[in-house]
Amino acid sequence: MSQLVRPFSRLGWLAGLALLLGQAVQAAPLSISQLMDSLAKHPQGAATFTEKKTISILDQPVESSGELLFIAPARLEKRTLKPRPETMVLDGDTLTLERGRRKHVLQLRDYPEVAAMIESIRATLAGDRQALERAYHLALDGSAERWTLVLTPLDPKVGAVIARIRMEGAKDVVRSVEILQADGDSSLMTIEKRAPPQ
């Protein structure tokens, strides 16, 4: 029962927040193409992240943190340092996962759900509107100063796994990515820009 209820409660919360934000920034509405242009012009590069996953079969959320590196246009690296070192590299269509000595190489095509999830982050960081619109319905709210982008999967198969992806950002920086799975599990990744290396 709790699994059914939780998404609804969060939905309500989200709706409220969106409404609030929407009112606050009504003065400067932002279009999707404007946002994408500014994201594409200023690729984010290196950042740190903390991620909190809430999984129904686990009694408590799992937290992890590490570094995120995006090299336009197609390479995304996620290096988890805690609790266990792990690297995920997305390059083109190939996803490489490394845990300890083990290395998995996956073709995104073979795992459409994983692909959809990861592609959303990469395409947003790249400001690639086309790639996003191939897989998602896009809804943007807020102003350039503070925006919220909600992605809803178009493919029902993907939709059966991922209910919605919600990104928040300011100007050309993505601040957080929240993924809500259809079964109620969710993850929230908060991104902090690292000072560019001198």
Added chain:
Amino acid sequence: MIHVRHRGITAIVLWLIFLLACAGIISRTHFTTDLSAFLPRSPTPEQQLLMDQLRDGLASRLILVGIEGADAPTRARISSQIAQRLRADRTFVSVNNGEPVNTEHDRAFLFNNRYLLSPAVTPERFSTDGLHAALSDSIDLLASPAGLLVKSILPRDPTGEMVQLLEQLNSGTQPKLVEGAWASRDGTRALMLMQTRAAGSDTDAQQNAMAAIRQAFDQAPGATPSVQLVMTGPGVFSVTSRDTIKRQVTRLSIISLALIATLLLLVYRSFSALALGLLPVISGALAGIAAVSLGFGAVHGITLGFGTALIGEAVDYSIYLFVQSEQNRADHQNWIKRFWPTIRLGVLTSIAGFASLLLSGFPGLAQLGLYAIAGLIAAATVTRFVLPSLLPANFRIHDLSAVGRTLSRVVQRAAALRWPAAIVVLAACAIVVANRASVWDDTIASLSPVSQADVELDTRLRADMGAPDVRYLVVVSGANQESVLRAAERVSALLQTHVEQGQLAGFESPSRYLPSLATQRARQASLPPRPLLETRLAQAVQGLPVRSHLFTPFLDDTAAARSQPLLQASDLQQTSMAMAVDALLIQQRGQWRALLPLTAPEGGNIDADPIRAALSAIPDVLFVDMKAESDRLYSGYLHEAIVLSLGGLVAIIALLLAVFRSPLRVLRIIAPLAAAVITVTAGLSLFGQQMIILHLVGLLLVAAVGSNYALFFDRPDPNTPILPRTLASMLFASLTTVAGFGLLAFSNVSILQALGVTVAPGVILALIYSAIFARQSDAGSSRA
């Protein structure tokens, strides 16, 4: 006279019977163009394995296909259309182009049998501590980016056996996907990998498979004229080599025959002389093929190609008969008295030379030796015993005395060239010595009839595909499937330690997909009974963020696995694992074999010694480096051929010594031949052509053919000049030989080309050197 007549008729009858017998044998002869000619007659176990792999191993059954031209979406579409069509074709075991075909089946098979298949299933893993460790691992994985993949199966597989299995399977690298189909790294070519049902050595079946691929391509709705299909692979090579050899042998024999017939017609100016002159040739060819067929059970296309060249040599005997004898019957008898002993000695020296090849462990070489011996004996015998009786009473050829007289004058002056010739020979010696390091080409590829362009295409596609090159293999033999699988498991455990130490990137084993029954039973026994497992699980989850009741499906699955029937080979059907087991687990000649191909670490080679040493503890296990093995095989052939050729030379010298009992005289006969051989070798070296075995055979042939000339020039009494007719006959004989072998020089089958470029110039040189270094008639007595 009546007596002679009678003997003649007997000879003709015997000859006809002989021809019929040869024709009978040939009609049942199997002609091959495959690798058999290059494989040893009495192989070592490693070579046997190499041979089996070449004939019907996994690698021999792969066809690599490339689709070029147009744009990426078109190529991908055609790839998909071809694949769809060929997957329904029984000719192919599998057709891969990157599309997920068996994925569902594979995953279901792995998941349902995970407790029988996973090497991690041990009693310790299902103890309380083992479960705790496995569960914490799985929970970590759940939090990782891959978590999405394992979340749904966690309640059924909390120890992560499925992840274990997938990890094992995904060790190989695959080409990248472009538009949903495999593509080369530069993205300009779509790639497909097909495995035929038939062995690579079944050339007809391979040809059918190629035709099926071609047809599927031609009929693909997406095909446009700008798109091309390319294919490569061992089977494709067999088919194209066979076509090449067939085409070349046919063309060479036609041209060679036409050329020699024209030459003879110009000389004889008589059609009946031409027809009669070819009789010994035809007899020789039939005898050669029949002898090889009887001796080897099959005749290789290369032997036939060699046979066409030998036409030019076999025709010499009838030239000697026609040109050297006077224009009447009595003189044919006279010819037999005067010249036959010399020709017989020439034939014997040729046989002495070629007999050494019969001892070769390289069947291709032994075939050539037998063909040459049988062919030359038949041709000479027919010339001596049959041909004179067949000549009509008024048989006449064009008068050649004018040519002979001119030659006589030339020969008289040839002695003036002694010093220049000596200098040429010395220079040739110097060249050979200077280039001695690079004289031989000792790679087995030098024998291959496959063109350089085809080899390059193969290398390119293979690199694009990351196709298995199956260089290092561990082979386990045994009496039955169970015993080889158990041995393969022991070897796997040992190899795994080498993988962990980084000496190996990985390895394959049939036991991975089909564990031995003993191992499967042991794994079943590792699973505790349900109540016990339940208790342990309850303890194991303590301190972990999960509750044990979540894992009821796990308890159900393990309980079922404890009593599930053990996996048999037939259970793998419809999965891609079936293909692997098929290729890696072989039953042959009542013996079972498991193959474990090893993968070298990236950018490195496998250090064979430690692995070989470690494996020596396990009985019936062989470590094979296929490349080293095939190179060793060839250099063995080459070394053997050198020894045998020298043996042939010694045999020729011994024969001449036995006949003449004069070392000086033998030296005088051998010297021009040696000079010709050295000059040809130097010439090849100058033109940058490295010698292969067939050059060596060519040199032997130069010595054999050239000995005839040297013998004619040799006379005990320097005051008897060489008859002009004899000189004319030698010139024509050498011209026909050069025509026959010279044609081979234009062949693009490397083996035939090597023979051609050696024999054609060698024979001419042998004739010239013989003339130059012959004992001169006393200066005053020159009679034109």
